[in-house]
Amino acid sequence: MNSVDGGVVERDSLTAPCVVLGAAVGVFGVAFGVGAVSAGATVTMTCVMSLLVFTGASQFSAVSVIAGGGTVVSALAGASLLAARNAVYGLTMSRRLQGSLPLRLIAAQLTIDESTAMATARSDEASVRRAFWLTGLSVYVFWNLGTLAGALIGTAIDPATVGLDAAFPAGFAAMVMPHLAHRSGRRAGLIGAAVCLVSIPFLPVGLPILCAAVGILVGVPKP
Amino acid sequence: MTWTLVLALSAIAYGFKVFGLVIIGGRSLPAVVERCLALVPAALISALVVNDTFSSAGEIIIDARVAGVAVASVAAWRRAPFVVVIVSAAVVTAVIRSTGILA
Numbered sequence: 001m002n003s004v005d006g007g008v009v010e011r012d013s014l015t016a017p018c019v020v021l022g023a024a025v026g027v028f029g030v031a032f033g034v035g036a037v038s039a040g041a042t043v044t045m046t047c048v049m050s051l052l053v054f055t056g057a058s059q060f061s062a063v064s065v066i067a068g069g070g071t072v073v074s075a076l077a078g079a080s081l082l083a084a085r086n087a088v089y090g091l092t093m094s095r096r097l098q099g100s101l102p103l104r105l106i107a108a109q110l111t112i113d114e115s116t117a118m119a120t121a122r123s124d125e126a127s128v129r130r131a132f133w134l135t136g137l138s139v140y141v142f143w144n145l146g147t148l149a150g151a152l153i154g155t156a157i158d159p160a161t162v163g164l165d166a167a168f169p170a171g172f173a174a175m176v177m178p179h180l181a182h183r184s185g186r187r188a189g190l191i192g193a194a195v196c197l198v199s200i201p202f203l204p205v206g207l208p209i210l211c212a213a214v215g216i217l218v219g220v221p222k223p
Numbered sequence: 224m225t226w227t228l229v230l231a232l233s234a235i236a237y238g239f240k241v242f243g244l245v246i247i248g249g250r251s252l253p254a255v256v257e258r259c260l261a262l263v264p265a266a267l268i269s270a271l272v273v274n275d276t277f278s279s280a281g282e283i284i285i286d287a288r289v290a291g292v293a294v295a296s297v298a299a300w301r302r303a304p305f306v307v308v309i310v311s312a313a314v315v316t317a318v319i320r321s322t323g324i325l326a
Contacts, residue, residue: 054236062228072228084239189265200277216263220259
């Protein structure tokens, strides 16, 4: 079933990973729905937020600031910082996602951690696109169904008790492996991880991940 | 929670996505920029791994996740299927957490 080509598994079925990833995101969606409603959002407001904002970390951050008594402006600032990395993902994905303007405007909404990571882990153009769309749509559907369920039910499974808080970094570890096959990728990854880790205690949530982008400067000298 | 927050955040979040993918993304960029952009996933996804493993709410926290992610990283490095990688992370983390060795 799997064919290993240039160090990257190309032909494994994308459907199972996408469904598993989507389902895991869905559990966090339930947690988000519960949190937003208990922070004073209506069910409609909560669902509209997941449909339109669709970037989980920003949504959680906004809700936790409001729940903690923060202002709309401070909630917006923190959440925007977390959303900024999607612009960097968009730049990366634009090299690989050509197509009509309406299609790219839809693709933009799906440009998040999971879809970018799953797509860029592939090496041929067709499976890059397929991975992007399958992951983006799967996560979109599960995230929004989870949000609706959470907002209606009001009590969620705590993702931590079933270990789901480790599922995301683990998933990202699997997705980053193909990028570490080359020396420049390993150096960029090492710098990114180190900068992020060192800056976590000193910078607002979200900024350490963005700062990790300095790792890409490894690409400045000609190979 | 207000509609102002929901709609403003929607506009900002979509603005970032469109800025990268559609506005800048359509242009051809100098070779040096292309080389750097190719390294974005390596740098940022590595940072996500570290961030989601070692931190909570802006602080460094070492808990059961570390064990789960360590096991999963070995599985990923050994080219285990994606599903196995994330299920092993969740199971190891949940078991370690339930024993109370690490929170």
